[in-house]
Every structure is written in structure tokens, then in C-alpha cells.
Amino acid sequence: MLGGCSSINSMMYTRGNPEDFNEWARMGCENWDWDTVYPYFLKSEGYEGPELSDPNFAAYHNTEGPMKVTKQRFNDPNVDLKLDVLLQSLQEIGINSIEDYNGPTQFGISRGYFMHSAPPGVRSSTAECFLRGGRGGGQGGGGAGGGLHVLKHALATRVLLRGAAAVGVELTRHNKTLHVFATKEVILSAGAIGTPRLLLASGIGRRDDLERLNVKQIVDLPVGYDLQDHLIVPIAFTGAPTSFVDQQNPNPKYSLDYFPYPRLNGFFSVSDWSRPQLQLSPYYFNQSSPLVFKALNNSLNYVEGVVEPIQKANADSEIFMMCLILLHPKSRGRIVYHSVDPLAAPDIYLGYLTHDDDLSIMREGIKKMLRLTESRYFSGWGARAVRLQLPTCAGLEYGSDEYWECYALALARTVWHQAGTARAGGAGGVLDAALRVRGLQRLRVVDASALPAMPSGNTHATVMMLAERAADLIKEEYYG
Missing domain, CATH: 3.30.410.40 (Cholesterol Oxidase; domain 2)
Structure with a gap:
């Protein structure tokens, strides 16, 4: 770009x-x-x-x-x-x-x-600086102790729930549907546009939105609302x-x-x-x-x-x-999905x-x-x-x-800083302060959709900070 x-x-x-x-x-x-x-x-x-x-x-x-x-x-x-x-x-x-x-x-x-x-020479992206020869990894070794596995050509379609707990993720790969199960929890990082689709496809959202998608409601939360952008x-x-x-x-x-x-x-x-x-x-x-x-x-x-x-x-x-x-718009937009198909484009109402x-x-x-x-x-x-x-x-x-x-x-045009569509905090937030989806267990969101409000500047550094803090919150929860 x-x-x-x-x-x-x-x-x-x-x-x-x-x-x-x-x-x-x-x-x-x-x-x-x-x-x-x-x-x-x-x-x-x-x-x-x-x-x-x-x-x-x-x-x-x-x-x-x-x-x-x-x-x-x-x-x-x-x-x-x-x-x-x-x-x-x-x-x-x-x-x-x-x-x-x-x-x-x-x-x-x-x-x-x-x-x-x-x-000079290469962007210091998350893949380059955290996975390739970065912390806990080495060339091709993945993250912490080699425990990261990246599945190429795969597209997540929904979160698998058992009662009020997330147990895994459904995905498609080479025209096949696969279920991948989590031992501790599921973390969504599909961004301010993609994360709402995954949550809605899993029954997490407003009743009207889920009925339009023909998805049974599991938790009533304002997913896709509160869209913010610079x-x-x-x-x-x-x-x-x-x-x-x-x-x-x-x-x-x-x-x-x-x-x-x-x-x-x-x-x-x-x-x-x-x-x-x-x-x-x-x-x-x-x-x-x-x-x-x-x-x-x-x-x-x-x-x-x-x-x-x-x-x-x-x-x-x-x-x-x-x-x-x-920097700090009071205007709010909304993302509306008309299909749970992961390739279907949503309607994005920016509300600028x-x-x-x-x-x-x-x-x-x-x-x-x-x-x-x-x-x-x-x-x-x-x-x-x-x-x-x-x-x-x-x-x-x-x-x-x-x-x-x-x-x-x-x-007015976008700076591609969309955020807040599954925001944390407050009475109307989708997530609690630890970035966990309210009303469910073992499901967390760590991406720009979780931002409660826009920072005074580009969102890149703030999202990196969010991820660093989320890593510590997760470690504290499971390992003390």
C-alpha cells in the first residue's frame, strides 16, 4: 500500500x-x-x-x-x-x-x-521479529520452546463450544472440514473485521444478527458494534x-x-x-x-x-x-455479516x-x-x-x-485503523479486562477488535502492547 x-x-x-x-x-x-x-x-x-x-x-x-x-x-x-x-x-x-x-x-x-x-531491507513484522529467530523460536522452530504450529491454507470458520466453554476451532483446509481442540483455551486474533464473524458464527452476538445468519444464540453480546477508526x-x-x-x-x-x-x-x-x-x-x-x-x-x-x-x-x-x-472519534460504526461463509464480505458502516x-x-x-x-x-x-x-x-x-x-x-477516508468491534471493558463491552469473552470460559480475543478506545496515533504499537500484556495475563492465569 x-x-x-x-x-x-x-x-x-x-x-x-x-x-x-x-x-x-x-x-x-x-x-x-x-x-x-x-x-x-x-x-x-x-x-x-x-x-x-x-x-x-x-x-x-x-x-x-x-x-x-x-x-x-x-x-x-x-x-x-x-x-x-x-x-x-x-x-x-x-x-x-x-x-x-x-x-x-x-x-x-x-x-x-x-x-x-x-x-532498511525488511519490515520488522510480528512474523519476522517474534517467530523467525526471535523469542523462543529460531529459524522455523516456532514460538515458546517450539510449541507453535502454523497450519497453512486453513481458514477458521467458528469456535467449537461445549456448554459455556470453548473447546476448539472448526476450520476448512483443502475443501475439508477439520476440528482442532484446545487443551487450555482458544484465542482469536482475526482482526477488527474477522473476529466478529468468528464470534457470530459461533452463536455469540445480538439475537437479530444471529437470526439473520440462522445461528443459535449462545451469548448475547454486542459483537460487530462500536466500530471505531481513524x-x-x-x-x-x-x-x-x-x-x-x-x-x-x-x-x-x-x-x-x-x-x-x-x-x-x-x-x-x-x-x-x-x-x-x-x-x-x-x-x-x-x-x-x-x-x-x-x-x-x-x-x-x-x-x-x-x-x-x-x-x-x-x-x-x-x-x-x-x-x-x-484521533478520538465519538462517531461509531458497525459491521454487519449476512453469511457465516468465511469468504463472504460484510457490510461495513463506518459512521464517520x-x-x-x-x-x-x-x-x-x-x-x-x-x-x-x-x-x-x-x-x-x-x-x-x-x-x-x-x-x-x-x-x-x-x-x-x-x-x-x-x-x-x-x-474523509480510512487510515485502516479499524478497532473496537469486540471491545473490552465497560457495561457494553464484549470482553472483560483480561480480554476474555463475557459469559463464556476458555475464549479470549487478542487483536484490534478488543481496543476499548482509539489511541492518539497509529494502532500498530498499541496492538503489539496489547498482545504483550495478554501473554502475561494468560501466563498468570495458568501458571501463577
Whole structure:
């Protein structure tokens, strides 16, 4: 998945804000407060960044964990210069530069490149850093003491229950149905979209949903509800005349140094300073290129009326695209399955911006970005926000609050951070604080569907922390 505001999001390493996890504890997830979970973030991390020379930042990182975390590097000093200009411009509108958003403070935008789990050569995925030569395993040896067995070409279809206890999993493999039994418990890790299907297919869910699937209800729980996601809205600004064009070879450059990756990452608020409300991922387009279309159309599915004005502006001017991510949506969506067939696609109702507070925060975030045109650099070039062709907003006064709300509704897209569809904690949670399915024994969920609420940043590091903590909870339960 390359390009647009979605680039390498799944690899970005952002822990979130301490208040995120204190909120989890207030929601009924005992022992998921910041002081409890922080060591689990460190447990996985094998940091290789430059901050380690400064003891003020080294204390916030671990160098010994299996998951390698580093910073993105590019080899274009001209682009680096432009990013420095952008940092100065953001400083002028109240978003300060910081060294490490996983350090003492999260508010601000990183001076260096963003942190991610993809060191040069290979992504530090869970398979690479935990199974292949990682803890308890060695090449091909599996996890703890070689006790992990991965069955390829298999698809889980439901949890096998005996009374109120999970005893195994039904799966299909090479057109055959197989039953695999558990000696202690079953752990589901099929993600925010897949885990609800497995639970519903097993009789765990709301009566109406199970009747539609012709499945007998075993436990009444709100499976598939409470869908949360980080949504993203971009706004593009012109800058200096198009630069870095090779006069002897005017064809657009295709190297990755000219591909619009996010190179900075920041966090700010418009009304609540207990934790960030918005994440900021700026992208820089230094010259007109077909890659711009691929970034915006292929990745985010924007239509020509959105992409063409940006391409046209980029033919004459550099483009700074400021991507705003709503961190703590109050809006909720839902996943609806119409079949227990594991290959059947569900209906996904995202519910973006259906809560007035979400729309207000995004509107005010856009208005804050518009102040960039008043900064020294941007005003010097007569910068403007690129006006897009948005038919749904045609009758509104351009630049009004109503227009920017319509703009946000028209351009909101997913960052692929779906979570909460089998959430833990609270009276309406599917799971208890130990991630066990309520009303059943021997069944646990460990994936993004269990998140009680969204973190202030990309979900990757938070899900890794969840898994590290779940491993300890399981060991404590069975081995003391």
C-alpha cells in the first residue's frame, strides 16, 4: 500500500498518549492504565534511533526488544530543506517542533523523520521479529520452546463450544472440514473485521444478527458494534514555483525520493489539551508527476474532481499536503455479516463524522492549517489552499464553516485503523479486562477488535502492547 495519506501507516510507530490508557482504566479495563501498559510498549521495542545519545530521550526507549524501530531516511537535501521550511511555518501557527513524539511530550511535530518498524531491507513484522529467530523460536522452530504450529491454507470458520466453554476451532483446509481442540483455551486474533464473524458464527452476538445468519444464540453480546477508526482528511497548499525539474530531462522523476511519502509526524489539539485531538502527516510534492495521481486515486480512491486540481496546481507550484487524522472519534460504526461463509464480505458502516463533535474538531483543524498561508514562507509565495471540485459543497460559501464541514465529509477516508468491534471493558463491552469473552470460559480475543478506545496515533504499537500484556495475563492465569 503506497502513496497518498495512507503510506506505510501500518508501520508507523506511535505509542499514543498516557491519557489514552488512563481512559481505558476509567472505562472498566482495570490495570490497563499508562503506568501498567508502558513497560509492555518498551518490551517489544528494539530502538535504533539517534535520540539515544540524549538521556532525556533514551529513558523512553528500549534497544533490546525484538521489533526494530528506526526512522525513515531519504536522500534528497532539497526536500529536507523544504521540510525545514514547513516546520518553521508550523511553528508560526503554534505547532512547535519536538524531537520525539514517543518521548516526554506528544504535542508538536517531529524535527526528524517519523519512527517506524521497517529498518532498511525488511519490515520488522510480528512474523519476522517474534517467530523467525526471535523469542523462543529460531529459524522455523516456532514460538515458546517450539510449541507453535502454523497450519497453512486453513481458514477458521467458528469456535467449537461445549456448554459455556470453548473447546476448539472448526476450520476448512483443502475443501475439508477439520476440528482442532484446545487443551487450555482458544484465542482469536482475526482482526477488527474477522473476529466478529468468528464470534457470530459461533452463536455469540445480538439475537437479530444471529437470526439473520440462522445461528443459535449462545451469548448475547454486542459483537460487530462500536466500530471505531481513524479517519483522514487532506488539504493541499501551493508554495514556491515548481522546483527540482531537470532541464535536460524534463520528464517527471519516478524515484522513491520523489514519491509523496509522509516524512514528518505531529500531534495537536484545537480545544482539549489533555491529549492530542488530531494527528498531522504532511506530504510534499516537489514537481508534477503521474505519481501524484497514483497516490491520491489508487490509494485513497479520490475521483478526478479531487485529483485534477491538485495535479494542475502542482504543474506550476510545489504542493504541501497536510493530512489531518481525527484521533478520538465519538462517531461509531458497525459491521454487519449476512453469511457465516468465511469468504463472504460484510457490510461495513463506518459512521464517520456522524457525531457533531467529530465534525467540529476536523473543521477547526482545517481552519488552523489555513493559517499556514499567513506564515512568512507561504505568504511570500502567495500560497493558497487548492480548491477542489466538490459537487456536494457547490452551494456553500467557499471558506465558511459550513463549507469546511462539507469538505471534511466529502474527503474523509480510512487510515485502516479499524478497532473496537469486540471491545473490552465497560457495561457494553464484549470482553472483560483480561480480554476474555463475557459469559463464556476458555475464549479470549487478542487483536484490534478488543481496543476499548482509539489511541492518539497509529494502532500498530498499541496492538503489539496489547498482545504483550495478554501473554502475561494468560501466563498468570495458568501458571501463577
